[in-house]
Amino acid sequence: MEKDIFSNMNQSVIEKELMYRQIVEYSVETIVIHSDHKILYVNQSGAQNLKGTKEEIIGSCLLDRYREASKPAIKERIHKSMTENVSGELMEEKIFRLDGKLVDVELYCHPVVFGNQRAIQTTLRDITKRKEEEKQHKREIYEVSTPLVPVLDGISVLPIVGSIDIDRAHHLLESIPSKIKKEEVRCLVIDFSGIYNFCEIVSDFLMKITAIMRLLGIDLIITGIRPELAQIAVENGVDLSSTNTMATVKEAVKYHLDIN
Structure with missing residues (x-):
């Protein structure tokens, strides 16, 4: 009986994780998951918005997308989110796409568990037109x-x-x-x-x-x-x-x- 309950709970967790991944994958926003500044995941919309492929983006350094002047503040923001387990407030920033163009974005981040490691999920919205x-x-x-x-x-x-x-x-x-x-x-x-x-x-x-x-x-x-x-x-x-x-x-x- 206990084994069945545990199995059902485990199955429920897996189903929820799969549902979460599907929601993230098909979101129109750019969603990036990273740890130690290394990009672990980017959704399909994110890859398109950043003008690259998933293969080009996953494994690259997140900080490469930011201007030199912005990097210290971004590092501090990530560090605070990880150590204090808090979400970063909504902010405006400029990032480089893979084609080299600098675009205005609105972003926020929050801690997540990706696989078996703690990470940060950053959501970006292109506000260049606005x-x-x-x-x-x-x-x-x-x-x-x-x-x-x-x-x-x-x-x-x-x-x-x-x-x-x-x-x-x-x-x-x-x-x-x-x-x-x-x-x-x-x-x-x-x-x-x-x-x-x-x-x-x-x-x-x-x-x-x-x-x-x-x-x-x-x-x-x-x-x-x-x-x-x-x-x-x-x-x-x-x-x-x-x-x-x-x-x-x-x-x-x-x-x-x-x-x-």
């Missing part, structure tokens, strides 16, 4: 929030309101030169009176836009930098000694008209 849509949405917002406003023939004002993050700084540096050329701007006034952060990103933006305007032969005038922001700019190493700075846009326009 990230591109988010970037496009940001670009559209930046376009609306930073208009080039013509005030007189050849003179335009760029009012910057809010904060500048690295994405917005890149957008400004890319879009301003083409707008200036299209609208035949000879003098550009960048007004910072509506900005409330002055960090290294803003400092870097100021230095780069100053250099770009100088190369294009555009008269650049900076306005609206409050005393506390000016002090931060100096502390960040921003040298505006060769750039005209005024208190207001009105003063900047009058100054340009007077000297021309």
